[in-house]
Amino acid sequence: MPSQLIKTSAKILGGSAIAGFGLSFGRDVYKTSKKNLKKIGFLLLLAGLLIGTYTGGVWLARNYETIWGSIFKRIGALILLVPCFLVLMGISGFAFILVSEAGKGSTPQEITRAEPAYGSASGSGSLEQAATGDIELEDLYLLRQAFYLPGGILLIGLIAGSIQRKKRRDVWEAEHANEQFMTAQGLVEHEDGTIEEESTGQHYRIDHVGSRRITLFPIGRRGRRAYINIDTDGKYSEFTGLMSLND
Numbered sequence: 001m002p003s004q005l006i007k008t009s010a011k012i013l014g015g016s017a018i019a020g021f022g023l024s025f026g027r028d029v030y031k032t033s034k035k036n037l038k039k040i041g042f043l044l045l046l047a048g049l050l051i052g053t054y055t056g057g058v059w060l061a062r063n064y065e066t067i068w069g070s071i072f073k074r075i076g077a078l079i080l081l082v083p084c085f086l087v088l089m090g091i092s093g094f095a096f097i098l099v100s101e102a103g104k105g106s107t108p109q110e111i112t113r114a115e116p117a118y119g120s121a122s123g124s125g126s127l128e129q130a131a132t133g134d135i136e137l138e139d140l141y142l143l144r145q146a147f148y149l150p151g152g153i154l155l156i157g158l159i160a161g162s163i164q165r166k167k168r169r170d171v172w173e174a175e176h177a178n179e180q181f182m183t184a185q186g187l188v189e190h191e192d193g194t195i196e197e198e199s200t201g202q203h204y205r206i207d208h209v210g211s212r213r214i215t216l217f218p219i220g221r222r223g224r225r226a227y228i229n230i231d232t233d234g235k236y237s238e239f240t241g242l243m244s245l246n247d
Helices: 005-016 022-033 036-059 066-102 121-187
Strands: 187-189 196-199 203-211 213-218 222-228 236-239
Touching: 005 036, 005 121, 005 203, 036 066, 036 121, 121 187, 121 236
Parallel strands: none
Antiparallel strands: 187 196, 196 203, 203 213, 213 222, 222 236
16 A cells, blocks of 8 residues: 555646535635525536536546456446436436527427318328327437537546546556655655654654655754655655755
């Protein structure tokens, strides 16, 4: 299991997979817009559905470090994705109907078809078949229009998850290499977050974790520091040991 130091430096290499959404924004909106709670509720629901569809796509397309992680996280992705996708599809279809009716300058109403006063049974059957065919074509057209929005969001999520695969693999390789480096250098991270150099017994406090160097502050030794250098792949390359600040 990678230590906290290794995980922290690996995060700098890998970056954040999905940007967080601050709750403070939601609180501010609630305080200033109490009169529009229904609209705000709908917008929050819509945002949640969009995020859920996108996130489900990302989780499906990502790679995972273990086979069990791959199985369970993809199952979780489907549990999140399917309801978000279907509800978003329903909202998209309803919005398309409203926009279509507004474009026609009319309100939704039942379509009535007058039957002829005279006609054979076969003629009546032909009209019914034609009407049924029209309804089926309309349903297919509506289904296609309703699919565009959730389908597009899902596609974006799948692409984003696929792009993350190489970066995630690089992070895991760096974490494994850094564990081996710490062991080879005799550096042990304790539960309180300090680092011990086993060969000298010196304890360090982590002062700064950067993309190219980790700065360690030696406890009880002023005016000195130790550094762990990091290469461009995020792997620890050198432990300097104690050094004077003037070096």
